[in-house]
Amino acid sequence: MTTPQSWEARAEEYSLYGFTDMPSVHQRGTVVLTHGEGPYVFDTNGKRYLDSNSGLWNMVAGFDHKGLTEAAKAQYDRFPGYHSFFGRMSDQTVMLSEKLIEVSPFDRGRVFYTNSGSEANDTMVKILWFLHGSEGNPKKRKILTRWNAYHGVTAVSASMTGKPYNEVFGLPLPGFIHLTCPHYWRFGAADETEAAFVQRLARELDETIQREGADTIAGFFAEPVMGAGGVIPPAKGYFQAIQPILKKYGIPLIADEVICGFGRTGNTWGSQTYDFTPDAIISSKNLTAGYFPMGAVILGPDLADRVQDAVEKIEEFPHGFTASGHPVGCAIALKAIDVVMNEGLAENVKRLAPRFEAGLQELAKNPNIGEYRGVGFMWALEAVKDKPTKLPFDASLSVSERIANTCTDHGLICRPLGQSIVLCPAFIMTEGQMDEMFEKLEQALKQVFAEVA
Known part of the structure; x- marks a missing residue:
């Protein structure tokens, strides 16, 4: 048996994935991560990603909190x-x-x-x-x-x-x-x-x-x-x-x-x-x-x-x-x-929550965003084919998966859930990092909706 050489090949050869879109893995490979700094994570190729999912909702103090x-x-x-x-x-x-x-x-x-x-x-x-x-x-x-x-x-x-x-x-x-x-x-x-x-x-x-x-x-x-x-x-x-x-x-x-x-x-x-x-x-x-x-x-x-x-x-x-x-x-x-x-994390959530909502409200002006919803530091955008009727995209288009994958290409990690994109960043997120998150997400939305709408 030939042993796979790349990190991506080794992951796919020996790992059983949980809650993972396998067509994406087969087409794009696995993102293998090595370390984190603040709200960012880095892969084996040295690429940096802003993780707006804070791991799996949980890395609220970032990935390298010394305390x-x-x-x-x-x-x-x-x-x-x-x-x-x-x-x-x-x-x-x-x-x-x-x-x-x-x-x-x-x-x-x-x-x-x-x-x-x-x-x-x-x-x-x-x-x-x-x-x-x-x-x-x-x-x-x-x-x-x-x-x-x-x-x-x-x-x-x-x-x-x-x-x-x-x-x-x-x-x-x-x-x-x-x-x-x-x-x-x-x-x-x-x-x-x-x-x-x-x-x-x-x-x-x-x-x-x-x-x-x-x-x-x-x-x-x-x-x-x-x-x-x-x-x-x-x-x-x-x-x-x-x-x-x-x-x-x-x-x-x-x-x-x-x-x-x-x-x-x-x-x-x-x-x-x-x-x-x-x-x-x-x-x-x-x-x-x-x-x-x-x-x-x-x-x-x-x-x-x-x-x-x-x-x-x-x-x-x-x-x-x-x-x-x-x-x-x-x-x-x-x-x-x-x-x-x-240490100010709870206060930061309260302070930036209005800015978070305002950014989503702006993105929701897109004709293919049916709803933005959430509270605090947990929000979602719901993609729709037709806004007035709330008609979803055909499931075969995997719209939210496409958006999440395109975000990854731009150095942003977010989560697809149904036809929604979920954003739940670390509590240490700064105003500048929030702006970065919205800029990259907006690019991905425009790109994907141009392909499927």
């Missing part, structure tokens, strides 16, 4: 690894749990650690099943989410994810129910006001609970802003309409803040941005600013007390991961929270 790497090095020297089983955990784990409750919307609670947001959502489902079974309600197992939501890739969290690509795995599993996506621009009826659209979704939720039976529903999971669904903020008043219904039936509301949490929407939590208090929060990504794989389930006071009672009944919570509460990850997370909240 974060030093925190990791110091903890590796001090105590390089441990678990959180059998009544033992590191001091960093204890301190991080204290910090997470301190910065959460809760006055008290409990934290459980995982290695990713997918595992955290999976764990939260198991917690709900465990809790309801302990309280004498073993039928309360159904999980409510929304179409176009993204909650992860484990069998359970993928079942929660309302995306058709999971059908290739035979998912969702039974008992996972997807409600209407709260995207008014796309799913509102022609003569329907935004308020009427919200009331329709609230009625759908109430009717679904009555049809399925409140005594069979374990919880409702929702991203404050749908991230991997294409950056979809909720219709105005959505959470205020649905939360009273959930409370009426005693169904916990779980905020999946994997993407929104720690500053992405302009506040510490997306639930703060949209003015609701969940019963629990799922955190990951920005929790460690991308410098360590970690997720967390943050239980509010009611669920924390009830789960602890369930644990006491059987004398343990039979769940966990080898690296749950890893001391290095916790040390990095403590530093990352400090960096975002106290």
